Structure formats: C-alpha cells, structure tokens
Amino acid sequence: MKTPETAPPIHPLRLLGKALLWFVIFNLLAAAVPPDLGQISGYNLLYPGRQRFPFGENPGQSYNLSLFDLNAMFKSLALDGTPKAANEFRILTIGDSAVWGTLLTPGQTLAGNLDARGLALCGKQARVYNLGYPSLSLAKDLILLQQGMSYHPDLIIWLTTLEAFPQDKQLSSPLVANNPARARALISQYGLALNPRDPALVEPGWLDRTIFGQRQALMNWVRLQLLGVLWGATGIDQYYPVRYQPAAVQLSADQSYHALTPANFEPGKLAFDLLPAGYAIAGATPILLVNEPMLISSGANSDLRYNFFYPRWVYDRYRALLAETARARDWQSLDAWNLVPASEFTNSAIHLTPKGEALLADRIAAALPGICR
C-alpha cells in the first residue's frame, strides 16, 4: 500500500482525462444496456402511492410533473403497492383528462367517486383505480391498458369521446410518441391501421440513449421521486387555480372536423379499429365502454356545433357508429353524452365539476351490476 509520501503526484489534466474516459464508458454502457430506472421507486415504500398518474406542467405548484417513463408512472401509483385481496373486485378506469380529473381532487374523480361508494360487485368488494391520463388518443389508452392488465383487474371502465378517435391524434399523444417501441408493438400485434414509421413517433438516436442523452428523463425520474414527498405531505397532485377560463359556449360556425366535412366523411378516418384491440388486450376481463359526457352549448352557433370540439353532424355520426359497433360486437356500453347539464362543466367541454362527476358515477354505478351477469 502506498503511503501519502510515496504516492505519485496527481496530475490535474490526467485526472480530468480519466474522469472523461469513465464518463464515456458509462455512457456507452448505458446506451448498450439501458437501465430501467422506472422499476425503482420510493412510492408505496417511503411515501404513499399516487391516486392517479403523474401529470403536470408546474411542479412547484402542482407537486406533480409529466414524464414518459411508463414503468416509473405505474410504480408511482397506489395501485402498484396494493396487493389484490381475495375479496377485491378490482376496477380500472381508463380515458382522458376527464377521467384523470382535471381541476378535481383525487376523491372527486370518477374513480374516487365510485370507490367511495363501497360497491359490492359479483360478491366482492369493489375497489376502483384511476388510470386516466390527460391526452385524447385511443392508442394512448391501449398502451396504459396493456400495462394496467398486469394488476389483474376484474373490470375495465373505458371512457372515451370522439376527440380520441381521429387517426392523426393516435400517435401524436406525447405518451405514445415517446414510447415508440410500445406503440409499434401494439400496431403489429393487433394489426392496427396506424403507420409504424409515423414521424410523430420520437425515435431515439444512439446519443439519445446515453446517460447524457437521457439526462432529462433521469432528472424527471429524480423529480418524480422527490415530489412523492410533497404528495405524501400534502395530498396535492394538481394546481387548482382560483379562477379559470370556462369552456367556450359561444362557438364558431366552422363545420369541419380534423379535415373531415359532411361531404368527405368516412368511418375509416376514425380509429374504430383500436376499440377491438382494447378488448383483445383485456381478454376475459369485461369492459364497460362509456361515451363520456360533453358540454352541449346553447350559445352562438350551437345549432351547428355542440361545443368547441364537435360540429353536430360529425358527433351524431360518431355516436351512431359507436352504438352500432358495440351492438354488433355485443359490448357492454353506456352512452352518457348528454347526461351532465352545461352548468357542470369546468374549463373544457369534457371536464366535469364534482357534481357532474357524481352524476356520471351514479349512472355508471347503476350499470355495474349488469357486468356480473
């Protein structure tokens, strides 16, 4: 062993060179064998799991953030840390921001509402978990459903709306675009009419797979873990502004919808083929397909449009197609499109107030016993 007196002097440049070499080696290793950091989580261990997926733009106020690491996202959920009891009837709700619960506390969401009812279903105690995520895309729902199936649900409540159906929205959802391998696997496994080489899919280059290229993802993982402390400490996972812009009720006279017009509309331009893929993923697990409530405006041009999203003609055709598909395939479905009065929407034509959410939960709860039959 060298004593300090006999140790050779350290040359600063040589030291820097060695540090650089190790940095390069670690980066190459990380690119060759990407570590799955998402599997490591402090949630359900150091602090409680979240009631819904991490999502948010302002961590300082919402104690939440958006990231694309699906494993890390699932690991942060209370669902991940809750072993299924023998008498548990496990229900997963999937869908968009209306299911996730924009402007709602976890307890006010559909899942929170249903769970609080303590429903007994098929002789078991129902427990309802929120797997909604704020973006409108059936492909995104499928990816979450696929991973959600590993939690052995007894029922899936899949809420959707027309805005999740346009072909151009399927792969551009950030969660899908940033998980290109999963998106491609889905396309090939279920023969979806989506382009696996769609430029919307973010293909990481060699450099992007190194630690240096993954620095943002790494930082997001660290922040997700740290924000778990604030989630545990406050129970807050969303910023609730005192005031917000209410959903538009004075509408434009524009009748087009994602380049569709009454003249060129074809059912094939909506991604109805993704619905059977969902049922295939669920396998023997039943799905209750819900056409979610939307704002029916009575302002300017409400004779032409229902709301900001939908011209009346396209939404009516979509509803008819959805009902027809469900009937033809014998799917359990619920059309709640006009269930909630206009006064119970918040900042979007699909975001409900707590009262609106309770109305929807009443309707769904009433339909649930039919699942057991």
Next chain:
Amino acid sequence: MTLAQTLTFAGLALLGGWLTNTRSRARAYFLLTASVLAVFWLQPALPIRYLDFWLPCATLAIVWLSWALTAAPGQRAVRENWLSGGLVCALILLAALTRLLPFDSILTASTPPQAWELILPAGLLALAVFALTRWRRGWFLTAGIAALIGLLILQKSPQLGAAASLFLRAANGQAVGPASGLDLRWLGFSYIAFRLIHSLRDRQAGRLKDVSLGEYFTYVIFFPALTAGPIDRIDNFTKHLRAPAVLDREQQLRAGRRFFVGLFKKYVLADSLALIAMNSTNALQVRGAGWAWVLLYAYTLQIYFDFSGYTDIVIGMALVLGFNLPENFNAPYRQPNLTQFWNNWHISLTQWFRAYYFNPLNRWLRTESTHAKIQLPTPLQVLFLQVSTMLLIGLWHGVTLNFVLWGVWHGLGLFAHNRWSGFIKPRAEAWADTPLKKNLLNVSGVLATFHFVALGWVFFALPGIAISAHFFQILLGFNG
C-alpha cells in the same frame, strides 16, 4: 447565480488565471474589468425603467466615493488610480453603448439608457470625489458608514423598499400600483456594503493600509464573490492581489475539487432539496407533524448545501485566480453546541459582526460602563450582547419581524448555552468518564443543536408570524 453564469465565471477565472499567471499588473486590470462587467451582467432585470442599469452604476459610484473617503492623501493623485478610474468609466460607457447593438443587450438585464444620460451623474460623482479629497473631515467617515447602513435598511425593508419603488415609478412616469420592495433588488449590495463599512471603519481606527483605486474596486466587487461573499478582509485580499498568482499542481487540484464539490452541492443537492423544502405554500398545506419535519429537514439541508456549495465554487474560482478567500462553513451541523455552530456557519459574516459590533461593545461594557453609576450584571451584559448581535445579523438578512424573531431565537439560544455550559460542563465531564459516554454526550449535543437551528429556520424561511406559528403547531402535532 445560474449554472450558466457560474460556468461562465469559471471559464473567465481559468482564462484569467492562465493569461495573467505571473503578471500581477495584467491580472489586476483583468480582475477589475471582469468585476465591473459582472456588476452589470449579474444584476437581475427590474420593472422600474433603467434601474437595472443605474443600480450597478450606483454600486460603482459608491465604491469610488468610499475609496475617496478612505484613501490616504498621497494615494489620490497616483497615475495608476487615473488609469483604473478611466477603465471603470470606459466600462460603464461600454455597458451604456450596448444599447446600440442590433440585438438584445448581452451585458445588462434590459436596454440601458442613452449614453448622454450618464453625463450628469458622472459630473456629480466627479464633484463629490473632488470635494471629498479636498475638504475631507473626520465625520465624513461616520457619515459614510451611516449612509451605507441607511441604504442597507432601505434595500432590506419591504415597506421602505416599496415606498422607494413608488417614488421611482412616479418619477419615471410608470404605474405606481404594482410598486413593491422587490423592485429594488440590488445585486450583492448586502456584501458590498459590509466590505465598504469594514474599510471605512478600519480607516477611522487607523488600521487601513494604502490601497489603490483599482485594488479597492476589485476588493469590493471581486466577481466570484460578488453575489454572496465570503466577506474577505481588505488587507488579506490585497496581499493576494499584489503577489504573483502561482497556480501549481496542488493549487489546481484544490481549486478543481472545491469547484466541482460546490457545483454538486449547489446544483444537484440543494436544487433537488429545494423541490421539497419548507416554503410559504407547503407550510399551509402539509398534513401531520411527521411530514412537516421532513419539509423542515429538507430546508435545513437545502440552505446549507446551497450556501456552502456556492462558497466552495467561489473559493475554487478564486484559487485559480491566486486568492485564498476565507472559509464560510466548516461542518456547522456537526457542532455540539450553538456557540460552535455560529463559529462555523457563515463564518465571514459572524467574524465581521464580532469585529465591528460584538467585541467593541463588549469592551465598552466591560471598561467604560464600570465608570457608570449603574453597572449591568455580567449575565445581563451577555444577554444584551448575544441578543443584539444576533438581532443585527437577522436584520442584515431583511428588516422584517420574522428575521427579528430568528435573530432573537439564536441570541437567546447563545445566552442559554453560555449560562448552561458554565453549570453543566463540569458535571457532564465528570459523568462522561468513558469513550462511549463522551460520544453519547457529543451526539446528543449535535442533535440538540441541529434541531434548535432547524426550528429557527421556520422564522427565516417563512414570511410572517402567523404562518410560522401555524407551522410550529403542525410540527408539534397540535394542528394539521
């Protein structure tokens, strides 16, 4: 400072250290240039028009006036001072002329005013410097110190700051509604003022050695230490400034280690902890005592890693430039009592207060007051000294009731330790007759001190009494 600013400064320090390694004169002008430009570059944008240009100018003017007050008569007309003065003027003019660039200013936070608007203030400054050098009186130094303290109070008091903002906004023809004390964020002024007061007070006491204008400028606004210290002594600083900077292998390694450790502490540990540290928002949201303690511990560690990390970065950069700046932190959270904590936390600030407040007052209380008819008993003297010193340190951070409470908290803690240790020390030493007991005693002292300091941060970090009381209730399990 942002990471980009820190790395820019590190690059600048490396360049300066390499270019001017053994050339003292070149190094002096390099440091003066970099420091003057840094005063403009680091000043954050302010909502009052042109204030983010005028405040750096005011900093430089105040430094110049302070030099005129402190310089020995023989020093003032030296050619070197004219060169340094000319360089500072040219750099201010350069900052003003960046207005003419076709893109956003790279040197100032927002577009500077027209260059001709500098003429009147420059003329007034020249007159003031001339007057000070021609008709200097002994009370000028006292007036200078008082003026600096007045400016500090103005900058640190939210109410006075808001009033000043109101006045400046009205004078500028801007909306007065949003006036706030934050409108007067004057980069590094707390540290600048303390360096200046140190030099003025040392001149009063006849301790200040001759310092040229360039050296004085560089000492006060030395770019690595501009924003958050440490507060060096002028004689120590000029000793290094005048000696050739020898950056040998040892020095390079030491500098590199301090810099990288500092970067990690500040931008990885402190910035991560900042996400979960106690603040005015989560203090009202936290549910339960356990979580409140977690937030408090996070803040306690964050403030240490942030400040000590910054100090490491500064010391590392200064080493490259040939300066041995004083240490500011020496494992403060590992100290067994509060007195030791304050000997190892923000050392350069506490030494400043010790030199210019605590020791003189202590001497006065022990000597002068003995001639007075009413003499304070020793415990009361200690209480007054400890509490008033800590109160002033609190007020240095901000003229608010919460900083007063933070100062009083520590002042009373130091007094209690002073009294307690006299009583307990012999008994504790008698009890701790084995290494295990000694360790136990030390560990319990460290834990007690750490928690006392941590609880004090509640006053420091939160903006008002009500929210602090609320958070204390949660910590103690009475609320939430």
